[in-house]
Amino acid sequence: MKTKGNKLTFSKLVDVQGVATLLNNLGFKSTKQRAAVLSALHSYKGPMTAEKIVAKTGIDLATVYRTLESFDKVGLINKFNLKNSSFFYEIKSEHHHHIVCNHCGYIEEVEICNVDKVVPLAKKFSTITEHSLEFFGICKSCAKS
Amino acid sequence: MKTKGNKLTFSKLVDVQGVATLLNNLGFKSTKQRAAVLSALHSYKGPMTAEKIVAKTGIDLATVYRTLESFDKVGLINKFNLKNSSFFYEIKSEHHHHIVCNHCGYIEEVEICNVDKVVPLAKKFSTITEHSLEFFGICKSCAKS
DNA sequence: ATCCTTGCAAAGACTTTGCAGCGTA
DNA sequence: TACGCTGCAAAGTCTTTGCAAGGAT
Numbered sequence: 001m002k003t004k005g006n007k008l009t010f011s012k013l014v015d016v017q018g019v020a021t022l023l024n025n026l027g028f029k030s031t032k033q034r035a036a037v038l039s040a041l042h043s044y045k046g047p048m049t050a051e052k053i054v055a056k057t058g059i060d061l062a063t064v065y066r067t068l069e070s071f072d073k074v075g076l077i078n079k080f081n082l083k084n085s086s087f088f089y090e091i092k093s094e095h096h097h098h099i100v101c102n103h104c105g106y107i108e109e110v111e112i113c114n115v116d117k118v119v120p121l122a123k124k125f126s127t128i129t130e131h132s133l134e135f136f137g138i139c140k141s142c143a144k145s
Numbered sequence: 146m147k148t149k150g151n152k153l154t155f156s157k158l159v160d161v162q163g164v165a166t167l168l169n170n171l172g173f174k175s176t177k178q179r180a181a182v183l184s185a186l187h188s189y190k191g192p193m194t195a196e197k198i199v200a201k202t203g204i205d206l207a208t209v210y211r212t213l214e215s216f217d218k219v220g221l222i223n224k225f226n227l228k229n230s231s232f233f234y235e236i237k238s239e240h241h242h243h244i245v246c247n248h249c250g251y252i253e254e255v256e257i258c259n260v261d262k263v264v265p266l267a268k269k270f271s272t273i274t275e276h277s278l279e280f281f282g283i284c285k286s287c288a289k290s
Numbered sequence: 291a292t293c294c295t296t297g298c299a300a301a302g303a304c305t306t307t308g309c310a311g312c313g314t315a
Numbered sequence: 316t317a318c319g320c321t322g323c324a325a326a327g328t329c330t331t332t333g334c335a336a337g338g339a340t
Contacts (some may be wrong), residue, residue, distance in 0.1 A: 110265040128282035137273035
């Protein structure tokens with residue numbers, strides 16, 4: 001399976017092999033539920049909650065959670081939480097961050113300047129594997145009202 | 146009530162007026178439960194969960210949650226979540242971030258270089274009020290084993 | 291045919307809410 | 316005294332788990 005570095009990139013993988021083969025190569029059986037979850041995540045503009053995926057696909061909530069857990073484990077998706085109570089999921093793509101409207105909850109993916117230069121000084125850590133960076137503010141349409 | 150800019154700083158406030166007066170000035174009645182929550186947050190090295198506060202103080206969980214919500218509302222504490230299921234709380238101090246051990250959950254407060262230069266490019270937002278930045282890695286003691 | 295996956299239902303973890311009694315101002 | 320605060324219990328939200336039936340290889 002071709003990957004860029006050791007990172008999976010959904011679009012490329014799908015282009016190259018199709019969803020069924022991708023799932024098989026990841027060690028999963030290809031089922032319509034898994035394809036539907038991938039498809040939902042891929043077509044929705046922005047991170048989704050498990051509930052949202054159920055709403056879009058009609059698949060059982062427990063199945064959605066199990067599927068998302070599997071996808072997360074193999075690195076196909078990101079799982080993160082904002083200040084909300086529930087987790088958000090999105091297909092891994094180029095490294096990016098989010099900005100969230102404190103008023104309506106709208107989430108936008110954002111580009112960042114200089115994020116590479118942000119280096120934490122931690123005494124009791126030797127390795128840093130990842131980071132999360134989220135911004136909060138008021139979106140333009142909420143600012144009007 | 147004296148504040149630095151418009152931000153409350155716990156240590157300074159307590160130095161100046163004591164916990165009871167601080168609580169009164171924030172619009173709360175001074176109770177031993179609230180003082181105990183403040184004290185627990187103040188003396189514990191690092192962010193606490195509601196459960197942790199109960200463990201340290203013996204106060205009822207519901208009361209702890211209500212107290213934390215009040216404190217959060219007036220800006221005395223920060224509420225945030227890492228990748229865990231539960232929220233963490235800490236007294237607001239100088240702006241800082243955290244690094245979390247993916248193995249044991251240890252949390253360290255970290256200083257950051259260049260964080261001020263990180264600016265998101267968001268299309269549909271005009272104002273950004275805050276951000277969260279958390280790092281994840283493996284702490285030295287977990288790295289050994 | 292085998293073993294993984296799904297849906298349904300129940301349980302679990304975390305947080306919030308209702309209410310009667312108590313404590314602070 | 317009055318009103319806000321607390322503890323207990325119940326309910327609510329989000330997520331995980333158990334199990335029998337169904338489906339992919």
